[in-house]
Amino acid sequence: MFAARKILSDIPSFTWRYLLARTLKVAIVGAGGGIGQPLSLLLRQSPGITKLALHDLHGTKGLAVDHSHICTQVRVSGYEGEKELEMAVSNSDVVVVAAGMPRLPGMERDHLMAANGKVAIKVANAISVACPHAFVAFITNPINMIVPAAAQILKAAGTFNPKRLFGITTLDLVRSKKFIGDHMQINPEAVNIPVIGGHAGITILPLFSQCQPQFNGNASDIEKLTKRIQEAGTEVVNAKAGQGSATISMAFAGAKFVDSLLRALNGEERLVECAFVASTLTDAPFFASPLELGKQGIKRHLDLPNLSESEKQALEKLLPVLKKNAIEGQMFAHNFTAERIKKLSN
Numbered sequence: 001m002f003a004a005r006k007i008l009s010d011i012p013s014f015t016w017r018y019l020l021a022r023t024l025k026v027a028i029v030g031a032g033g034g035i036g037q038p039l040s041l042l043l044r045q046s047p048g049i050t051k052l053a054l055h056d057l058h059g060t061k062g063l064a065v066d067h068s069h070i071c072t073q074v075r076v077s078g079y080e081g082e083k084e085l086e087m088a089v090s091n092s093d094v095v096v097v098a099a100g101m102p103r104l105p106g107m108e109r110d111h112l113m114a115a116n117g118k119v120a121i122k123v124a125n126a127i128s129v130a131c132p133h134a135f136v137a138f139i140t141n142p143i144n145m146i147v148p149a150a151a152q153i154l155k156a157a158g159t160f161n162p163k164r165l166f167g168i169t170t171l172d173l174v175r176s177k178k179f180i181g182d183h184m185q186i187n188p189e190a191v192n193i194p195v196i197g198g199h200a201g202i203t204i205l206p207l208f209s210q211c212q213p214q215f216n217g218n219a220s221d222i223e224k225l226t227k228r229i230q231e232a233g234t235e236v237v238n239a240k241a242g243q244g245s246a247t248i249s250m251a252f253a254g255a256k257f258v259d260s261l262l263r264a265l266n267g268e269e270r271l272v273e274c275a276f277v278a279s280t281l282t283d284a285p286f287f288a289s290p291l292e293l294g295k296q297g298i299k300r301h302l303d304l305p306n307l308s309e310s311e312k313q314a315l316e317k318l319l320p321v322l323k324k325n326a327i328e329g330q331m332f333a334h335n336f337t338a339e340r341i342k343k344l345s346n
């Protein structure tokens, strides 16, 4: 008896966490794409994943066989075409959506809504049917409109849970850490800075006043770095010259965010991530800010900290853009649903 107790107490607490961890299924929609492929490779290393479902219009059966030769316990299956979408996401704990077109040079993210809005709506419909309780994390652009559109579809189906729908903005934090780390000549991983607002141009607002360690530059450095963080997506789009947008850095960021969701599902405490979600912190109905995650999704929206004067002004400027984007996303979903109902009744 004593020996058994001794053995049990010798097992470190992190081992207990993994022994007791839930087995989790993650589905990636758009898994064959520039982001989807490296994301699936990174994600299979997250603790707790036992099933990984790869969905795309084509090519995922081959990717699943490729994955199946990796000597870890994750079971990977491939699903192709719209007919297999519900099957792919069925009973998922987390659905990550990286399906849709990337930008070309000269395009704004908003220009992607006509094509990607429809993809997001189809995915939201499938989720409503096949895994209504899943955590849903959109990578697909334009995030500022896609998330409100998806929320609208989930609401219409009666499956919207504001604690479980996320637009992934982690790349803005990853970039902030890197650019600030380089500027301060310190390890970027040691930099922590919240990025609030949305995920396009001036809606991306890194809060230098909250940077840890304290930012050591002047107002002009803050202005230049803020601009670079806001335009970093375009920097990659231009450098790729017609071959798409950020994929590798996005896969890194997406894996980091989804890893936190999985840890939260498995009961890990005090996990804080920024993401674009339904929010009442400001008068924009969807807003990115630091969130405490828990087993049920968002546990708590952290209060906005005291902002510097320039951050207050930047926030005032970005809120009308976010409010307009939210209406555009909701209208897109509404029109799409109305159009489909009309087609069905003809």
Ligand SMILES: NC(=O)c1ccc[n+]([C@@H]2O[C@H](COP(=O)([O-])OP(=O)(O)OC[C@H]3O[C@@H](n4cnc5c(N)ncnc54)[C@H](O)[C@@H]3O)[C@@H](O)[C@H]2O)c1
Pocket (backbone or CB within 6 Å): 029, 030, 031, 032, 033, 034, 035, 036, 055, 056, 057, 058, 098, 099, 100, 101, 102, 103, 112, 116, 119, 122, 138, 139, 140, 141, 142, 143, 168, 169, 170, 171, 172, 199, 244, 245, 246, 247, 250
């Ligand atoms: N949130 C962010 O920070 C962030 C960062 C980078 C890219 N993105 C966005 O992510 C999206 C994907 O980018 P990418 O570089 O991987 O593009 P990509 O073209 O390489 O891959 C997209 C994949 O989606 C698939 N797809 C299209 N419609 C589909 C559907 N109905 N069902 C299933 N799969 C479908 C395509 O077949 C393709 O394999 C783009 O919209 C891009 O703007 C967002």
Ligand SMILES: O=C(O)C[C@H](O)C(=O)O
Pocket (backbone or CB within 6 Å): 102, 103, 109, 141, 171, 199, 232, 233, 234, 236, 237, 245, 246
């Ligand atoms: O810029 C893009 O179009 C892709 C993504 O949103 C990014 O920030 O890299």
